[in-house]
Amino acid sequence: MADAEEPQNQPETTLKRTRFQQITDHDEHDQDIISTLPDCLLVEILSRLPDTKHAITTTTLSKRWKHIWHSLHTLIFQHHCENSNHPRTDFYSYVDKTLSQRPRLKLNKLIVSTSYDYRFESHVNNWIHYAIDCNVEELNLMLWNVECEAEFLLDDVFITCSCFTDLTLSGCVFNPTGAVSWKNVKSLRISYGNLDEGLIENIFSGSPALETLVLDNCYGFKRLDVTSKSVKRLVFSGYVNPDDVSNDLADVVEINAPYILSLAIQDDLLLWKLVLVDVSSLVEADLDYTKEGYYDTTAKEAEEEMLKGFILDLRHVKELKIGIFCYKVLSRLEAKGFKYPSNLKVTGDEIS
Numbered sequence: 001m002a003d004a005e006e007p008q009n010q011p012e013t014t015l016k017r018t019r020f021q022q023i024t025d026h027d028e029h030d031q032d033i034i035s036t037l038p039d040c041l042l043v044e045i046l047s048r049l050p051d052t053k054h055a056i057t058t059t060t061l062s063k064r065w066k067h068i069w070h071s072l073h074t075l076i077f078q079h080h081c082e083n084s085n086h087p088r089t090d091f092y093s094y095v096d097k098t099l100s101q102r103p104r105l106k107l108n109k110l111i112v113s114t115s116y117d118y119r120f121e122s123h124v125n126n127w128i129h130y131a132i133d134c135n136v137e138e139l140n141l142m143l144w145n146v147e148c149e150a151e152f153l154l155d156d157v158f159i160t161c162s163c164f165t166d167l168t169l170s171g172c173v174f175n176p177t178g179a180v181s182w183k184n185v186k187s188l189r190i191s192y193g194n195l196d197e198g199l200i201e202n203i204f205s206g207s208p209a210l211e212t213l214v215l216d217n218c219y220g221f222k223r224l225d226v227t228s229k230s231v232k233r234l235v236f237s238g239y240v241n242p243d244d245v246s247n248d249l250a251d252v253v254e255i256n257a258p259y260i261l262s263l264a265i266q267d268d269l270l271l272w273k274l275v276l277v278d279v280s281s282l283v284e285a286d287l288d289y290t291k292e293g294y295y296d297t298t299a300k301e302a303e304e305e306m307l308k309g310f311i312l313d314l315r316h317v318k319e320l321k322i323g324i325f326c327y328k329v330l331s332r333l334e335a336k337g338f339k340y341p342s343n344l345k346v347t348g349d350e351i352s
Helices: 002-009 012-035 039-047 052-060 064-071 088-101 118-133 197-205 299-313 324-335
Strands: 074-078 109-115 138-144 166-170 187-191 212-216 223-225 233-239 252-256 262-270 273-278 284-292 319-322 345-347
Touching (some): 039 052, 052 064, 052 074, 088 109, 233 252, 284 299, 299 324, 319 324
Parallel strands (some): 109 138, 138 166, 166 187, 212 233, 262 284, 319 345
């Protein structure tokens, strides 16, 4: 009995020391377990971190960890704000240094998000060329400024790269001297791009595998002709024309997409009218937009006219989802006696 009660009689400091040793041994045991994992699993773990800088900090753990990050198949660099502690110039230098230290091994994904101006053009081009040398598949390039205008000019090496499968381009200027050649691109998202009809046709012609197109606040076109049979999903997310010197927001944009199966119209539409010309193959549609801009009657009548036109043009669609703005407009239409087609299922995700 005396032996069983002995731990209760030990000094408190001894008990604390014992507990601390147990915790330390447990932590060391966990570290040993991690260290026994094969390199491929360690690389997979590090690739799931939200920013590559977190992965690089593991180089201080031991000699084995020093070069693990070189094999990362996903690189993520994000600069969220401009402040004295993390100035933009330091971010660009950091990315330069990181890429210079990593061998040109296979790269699945490169994500870069930062503010940009023309002074950093050579830096961004070097990052892109590095990624292309690594046969990058997914490139997410978000270069923003206060005015939300595109500034970075995509060069011909980029325009004719065949390794891309998924592109997200924000703040980029398209001015190809020849034909676009993205033969493996399946998903393309462009934000704040100035795209005329000729350029859009060039993109479709050079992207025979394209399945999903997202245009986020793009402008420069009056008619969006999606005549490629490979494109099945179109997202028209917002519209504003910064070149509208009169500021009357009177643009009329037509969408002609006879082969797409899914259409989403969302975000703020700063225009007069958005017209659906041919969407005869559609199976599903989502209207979750707000409308501002020019109207020749009253604002409410203009909203009602555009939504009514959408619903009639989409009467063959099996399911139509609408957001809260469109639901309010639809309620006004119903109060005036409008009846949408009986075979149309109207649901609102945010409407209870």
